Amino acid sequence: MSHTPGVRQAQKEKTRRALMDAALRLLEDQSLSSLGLREVTRAVGVAPAAFYRHFRDLSDLGVALVEESLGSLHHMINAILAGQDGDEERIEATVDAVAEHVRGYPAHIRFIARERHGGVRPVRQAIAAELDRFADEVATAFCPQLPAESWPPEDVRMLAELYVDHMVMTATAFLEAQADHPEAADERRVAATARKQMLLISLGRHHWHDA
Amino acid sequence: MSHTPGVRQAQKEKTRRALMDAALRLLEDQSLSSLGLREVTRAVGVAPAAFYRHFRDLSDLGVALVEESLGSLHHMINAILAGQDGDEERIEATVDAVAEHVRGYPAHIRFIARERHGGVRPVRQAIAAELDRFADEVATAFCPQLPAESWPPEDVRMLAELYVDHMVMTATAFLEAQADHPEAADERRVAATARKQMLLISLGRHHWHDA
DNA sequence: AAATTCAGCGAACGGCTGTTTACTGAATGA
DNA sequence: TCATTCAGTAAACAGCCGTTCGCTGAATTT
Incomplete structure (x- = not known):
């Protein structure tokens, strides 16, 4: 065998x-x-x-870590995107899921944040490729919910990239909050900010046809 | 003397x-x-x-580089915020200024992007402090343009942080675009995406009172 | 039972690292 | 003019680095 x-x-x-x-x-x-x-x-x-x-290398190990780190996040996001609830509910679910993930796998998230623009090319490329796949999934998930006449594919892609980047941003903000002081107060503040930012983006998305 | x-x-x-x-x-x-x-x-x-x-150290040199790198950006942003033109004009001016700055000082921008979450604590803290000052300036610049009744200080701050983070995001996107292939085509695509994202945020900002 | 595979070992290699030391010699100040 | 300051030097230090080598012995295959 x-x-x-x-x-x-x-x-x-x-x-x-x-x-x-x-x-x-x-x-x-x-x-x-x-x-x-x-x-x-x-x-x-x-x-x-x-x-x-x-x-073969330490970069080789790094690439393996990238796949492991972003693999779990991948599952999480798809589960949330599947939920067809209202805007605010999905936002809250997303932020909560990110917070829980950061609490569960802080080292993975830190690794991604650090090496995304780090000094090792193969690792950078692996992260970029994986985040690109993320954006694809977000785009195809949001596509049916958007009026097709005012949302050409490139604009959907633009929105998806904004979402993905904001999620990474939020995750690293959670990380820094729990690193600076382990109290839960800062974490709540970060969550509130992230929710409002996503709400603001969501608001802009609904009025996109005006532009 | x-x-x-x-x-x-x-x-x-x-x-x-x-x-x-x-x-x-x-x-x-x-x-x-x-x-x-x-x-x-x-x-x-x-x-x-x-x-x-x-x-004293290499981290000491790093902190000095942080101040040099973000000092010039600081001047640039204040100049743009001073311009009281319409939304789209300011967005275009901002994106153009970021693009030009990246073209002029690519190494500085790369350094900031890389070390923002890098492995040297003092440098990380210096960058975080400087970006915080950035957010303060953006907040006080945008404050008079927002209806005070629907924009409490914490929400203004939230908006400012979103702006700053998006600017950093855009700058690194420009950097990767010019690193991957030196043609101007990719740079234009990045600029277009950044403008649309800022426009979307701007749209959300105008409808903020609905929430 | 004998042959083979192969994960892990221990030792050695040249090369590079940060830091300290005592020094030189030109710019400075009295 | 003479004494002092001090940016830069050359050499030495112990220590760590990545990589290669032949070897061992248990798990596997024949």
């Missing part, structure tokens, strides 16, 4: 995960381009040379 | 600038936390120890 787990492959996957987890933890207060290969293997407790059994 | 230039201080300022310029150039394709002190001094052509005559 080719893809049966087996004791062998199970152990390999285990240390691979350990490497990724250790890297993600170390990346909470430094950027990928300053992360050392030995630093990662030391944190896991394996020899430096063992790293090469799983990744 | 205390602050007359003199040959001595002039030379010192000269190599200080050389260090900052070299760092900025090297930071075009790596992040600050992976930048080496020796790397910078080697690029300038001075001994590594000379660095300490000007900066």
Whole structure:
């Protein structure tokens, strides 16, 4: 059999995960381009040379982290877009979902925010590609809800990009809020601001035909 | 005299600038936390120890770069906000000014985008503080143009933050457009998208009292 | 049971890092 | 004119880095 787990492959996957987890933890207060290969293997407790059994590079590991980090977000968003409730309800659901996701996987979000414009090209490109896919999904989800005569495809795309960028913006704002002081007060303020901003965008969307 | 230039201080300022310029150039394709002190001094052509005559750290140099990078932007924005023209005119002026600034100082913008969420805390904080000042200025500039009864201070602030974040977003979009391919076609597309997004926000702003 | 695969090991390599030290010599001030 | 300041130097320091090598021994296959 080719893809049966087996004791062998199970152990390999285990240390691979350990490497990724250790890297993600170390990346909470430094950027990928300053992360050392030995630093990662030391944190896991394996020899430096063992790293090469799983990744060619640190950028290779970074790309793997990108897929893992944005994969879960992908599922979350589609679930929200499926809900056909009113504007304000969807906005609240979106902001709440983002907040919960940031609370659940802060290291992933921090990694994305940090490396989106970071110093490692392959990782940047992986993030850009994944966010592009995000925008596609948002666009196709919002399309049926918009009057087709005043919303040419490029304008829908424009709206979708604004949504995606605002979500990333909101996520990093949550992150900074919980990093600065762990009280819940700041988080509520960030959520309120994000909701209002989305409401404002939503308002503009409804009056788009005037322009 | 205390602050007359003199040959001595002039030379010192000269190599200080050389260090900052070299760092900025090297930071075009790596992040600050992976930048080496020796790397910078080697690029300038001075001994590594000379660095300490000007900066305590590389983060110290980073903070200096932040002030330089956002200082010029600061002047630009205030000039645009002073213009009391109509909505669309101001939007076009803003996008054009951002585009021109990115074309003029790409390395500064890239540095800000990269280190805004980068791995060096003091630099992150310096950027955050400067962007906060930006939001303050935008808020006080927009305040007299908004009906006071439906725009409490916190909502004005919310709008200002949205504007600032969108400007940063637009600037980095311009940067990536000119990095991917130097043709002007992509730059025009980015500009068109940015204008539409600002118009949409502007539309939402005018109908804010409905909410 | 014998042969093979292969994840992880330990050691070694050259090269680069930040920082300190004592110094030189030109600009400055008395 | 003579003493002082101080930007920049050259050398040395211990320490970490990524990468390569041959090897081991348990899981797998034949």
